[in-house]
Amino acid sequence: MMRRRDFVAGLAGAGALASAPRPARATAWPARPISVVVPYPPGGSTDITARMVGERLSAILGQRLVMDNRPGAGGNLGLEVVARAAPDGYTLGVATTAHAINMTLFRKLNYDTLRSFEPVALLTENPLVLVVPAAAASRSVHDLIAAAKAKPGALNYASSGLGQSTHLAAELFASMAGIKLTHVPYRGSAPAITDVMAGQVDLMFDTTQSVLPHVEGGRVRALGITSAERLPIARDIPTIREAALPDYVAIAWNGLVAPKGTSPDIVRRLNAEAVRALQEPSIADKFAALGATSRPLAPEAFGAFMADEIAKWGAVVKQSGATLD
Structure with missing residues (x-):
């Protein structure tokens, strides 16, 4: 038969277990924004x-x-x-x-x-699109390269920021075309393309999401696209590969x-x-x-x-x- 002190000790242990904190249930993710x-x-x-x-x-x-x-x-x-x-x-x-x-x-x-x-x-x-202001003299990639060669460093290009694909795509283009362009970095694509539309900057490589609506609206002129093949939604824009530089491809x-x-x-x-x-x-x-x-x-x-x-x-x-x- 259980002795009284053992019975009391058992009750105390049971009480301790009952009062011990229970592990918190893991909150399902996501529980907030x-x-x-x-x-x-x-x-x-x-x-x-x-x-x-x-x-x-x-x-x-x-x-x-x-x-x-x-x-x-x-x-x-x-x-x-x-x-x-x-x-x-x-x-x-x-x-x-x-x-x-x-x-x-x-x-x-x-x-x-x-x-x-x-x-x-x-x-x-997505590929990038090489665009110039709607009123620009250049109507093709060849025209642009010729203008840049005639006045080295005189043409400037916008980018969405230092080190962006819009920056390096232009650097790769300049290197392969043998031309010198002046870089004008912006804090994002939107202000950069705004200045291209206004004629404050001579050219830009920008993503299709950002620039195609402006091309369709006649606010900028597209000279070439950086993909290996033409885009189904922009068949009239030649690739830079076919227009002037056979090895040029750049994707963002x-x-x-x-x-x-x-x-x-x-x-x-x-x-x-x-x-x-x-x-x-x-x-x-x-x-x-x-x-x-x-x-x-x-x-x-x-x-x-x-x-x-x-x-x-x-x-x-x-x-x-x-x-x-």
């Missing part, structure tokens, strides 16, 4: 892409994706914010071709495009990244939902109408893609001799 850092101003191609995809992902995930535009330093300021953020799935960033270029272009960065982030999903790829891209250490489960879910969103006709058709395409890459494949882009554009940067502090 998600911040998406866009490292450029509103209105440019990266911002357009992020907002289109973000709106659909908000509906799929049941939580708002809030765009946080952080322009500056060739896209570096925004990605630094993402690199420093808690890896809890509530801060994401949009990486671009520029962040592959910047690995070689800048002497010092406060992040590493491969080591500071978890690759989530490739969003879009946007992708979703998360801070290093973000849960693989969150990364995989974001990837699956982003791919799902991009394949929906409501999104895919809009991007196709702007000359952009998307590929369903797994996170690991997107990481390998970024590594390849860093190597490719690194060679262009070294050839151009461009460096930034």
Whole structure:
């Protein structure tokens, strides 16, 4: 028979177990809005892409994706914010071709495009369009090259910022054409193309999302496109390859990244939902109408893609001799 003191001790132990704090139940992700850092101003191609995809992902995930535009330093300021953020799935960033270029272009960065982030999903790829003001004398790529050769350095070109694809695409063009152009960097694509339309800048390489509406509206003239083949939605714009430089190709891209250490489960879910969103006709058709395409890459494949882009554009940067502090 149980002795009295054993019975009392048992009751005390049971009471301790009953009063002990229970492990907190893990909160399902996402439980609150998600911040998406866009490292450029509103209105440019990266911002357009992020907002289109973000709106659909908000509906799929049941939580708002809030765009946080952080322009500056060739896209570096925004990605630094993402690199420093808690890896809890509530801060994401949009990486671009520029962040592959910047690995070689800048002497010092406060992040590493491969080591500071978890690759989530490739969003879009699209060529750039070489445009000039509607009233410009140049009516072809050959005309533009001839004008640049006649007055070395006299023609200036706009870009969406130092180290952007819009910058390096022009540098590659100038190098292959044997001409000298003067670079005028802006804080984003929207203000840059505005000055091209106004005739304040002589030319620009800009993404199809940003510039085709202005081409169709007659506000700028398209001389060539940077893809290997003509775009179905712009058959009358020749490729720069066919117009003048047979080896010239330059493609811009946007992708979703998360801070290093973000849960693989969150990364995989974001990837699956982003791919799902991009394949929906409501999104895919809009991007196709702007000359952009998307590929369903797994996170690991997107990481390998970024590594390849860093190597490719690194060679262009070294050839151009461009460096930034």
